[in-house]
Amino acid sequence: MKKFVCVLLLIGSSYLYAQTKILVLGTAQDGGFPHLGCQKECQAAWEDPSLRKYVVSLAVIDESENKWWLFEATPDITEQLHHFQQWTNKKYPFLPEGIFITHAHIGHYTGLMQLGFEAMGAKSVNVYVLPKLAAFLEGNGPWSQLVDFENIVINRLTENETIELTGDFQTKTYRVPHRDEFSETAGFQIITSGKKNLFIPDIDKWEKWEFDILEEVKNNDRAFIDGSFFADGELADRSMDDIPHPFVSETMNLFEDQPDSVKSRIFFIHFNHTNPLLWDATTRMKVISAGFNMAVQGKFYE
Numbered sequence: 001m002k003k004f005v006c007v008l009l010l011i012g013s014s015y016l017y018a019q020t021k022i023l024v025l026g027t028a029q030d031g032g033f034p035h036l037g038c039q040k041e042c043q044a045a046w047e048d049p050s051l052r053k054y055v056v057s058l059a060v061i062d063e064s065e066n067k068w069w070l071f072e073a074t075p076d077i078t079e080q081l082h083h084f085q086q087w088t089n090k091k092y093p094f095l096p097e098g099i100f101i102t103h104a105h106i107g108h109y110t111g112l113m114q115l116g117f118e119a120m121g122a123k124s125v126n127v128y129v130l131p132k133l134a135a136f137l138e139g140n141g142p143w144s145q146l147v148d149f150e151n152i153v154i155n156r157l158t159e160n161e162t163i164e165l166t167g168d169f170q171t172k173t174y175r176v177p178h179r180d181e182f183s184e185t186a187g188f189q190i191i192t193s194g195k196k197n198l199f200i201p202d203i204d205k206w207e208k209w210e211f212d213i214l215e216e217v218k219n220n221d222r223a224f225i226d227g228s229f230f231a232d233g234e235l236a237d238r239s240m241d242d243i244p245h246p247f248v249s250e251t252m253n254l255f256e257d258q259p260d261s262v263k264s265r266i267f268f269i270h271f272n273h274t275n276p277l278l279w280d281a282t283t284r285m286k287v288i289s290a291g292f293n294m295a296v297q298g299k300f301y302e
């Protein structure tokens with residue numbers, strides 16, 4: 001009997017041990033928070049560094065394989081990889097097994113430079129990107145030097161294809177509509193042990209996407225999605241038509257008639273410094289009481 005219980009315990013603990021989880025490493029839009037030239041909304045964060053939000057990034061950790069992957073190489077990568085070690089009690093290798101990148105806007109890929117010759121001089125870090133972004137990195141300095149010196153190894157992803165990284169971690173790549181000056185833009189489905197997570201930090205508008213966001217959220221357990229701006233008119237000195245994003249208020253309206261079990265799957269992320277979700281408790285309450293969530297930097301999602 002004792003032996004039987006032991007075996008059961010072992011099976012149970014190995015099941016728990018096999019859990020793959022997500023750790024949020026940053027929640028801000030490309031410019032970060034506090035933001036260059038921002039005084040009013042950023043005042044508290046300038047004074048209290050603990051209020052700082054790093055640029056949008058996720059870590060996916062497979063405990064049983066002792067490996068982890070990074071989603072987005074942000075300008076804050078130095079701090080984010082340092083905090084990754086602290087938040088995980090230094091249980092995993094310093095560098096990720098691979099880096100998935102959505103697109104060539106500054107918040108999402110420029111952190112790669114820290115892996116290069118002038119900085120860390122990393123060896124053969126796998127970088128997963130769609131073909132146009134691959135060609136952009138290979139064909140333009142300083143990124144091309146990272147490829148030439150084999151600091152990074154480019155792995156080309158295919159639209160709508162699922163790849164298996166470990167038995168407990170697969171990812172599917174979507175193409176999403178966005179201002180594609182230098183590359184196309186990807187979104188990812190991150191499939192961990194028993195959980196499906198959508199990750200679309202940047203998209204122009206939901207209605208421009210070939211997939212229905214309502215159905216996609218229903219088909220996933222969690223959705224870390226574009227929360228750049230709270231509402232129209234948020235930018236005083238720039239036309240918001242030039243930088244289209246689904247406003248948080250728009251996405252909330254779209255899901256208004258859905259049950260709480262669906263709304264609660266949404267975790268807004270990629271907040272611009274003007275978005276009151278970063279600095280105003282009343283607005284945050286409005287989103288939470290309507291049944292939605294904001295992704296939290298430093299939090300594990302199992």
Ligand SMILES: [Zn+2]
Nearest residue numbers: 030105107202
């Ligand atoms: Zn962005």
Ligand SMILES: [Zn+2]
Nearest residue numbers: 103105178202
């Ligand atoms: Zn972008």
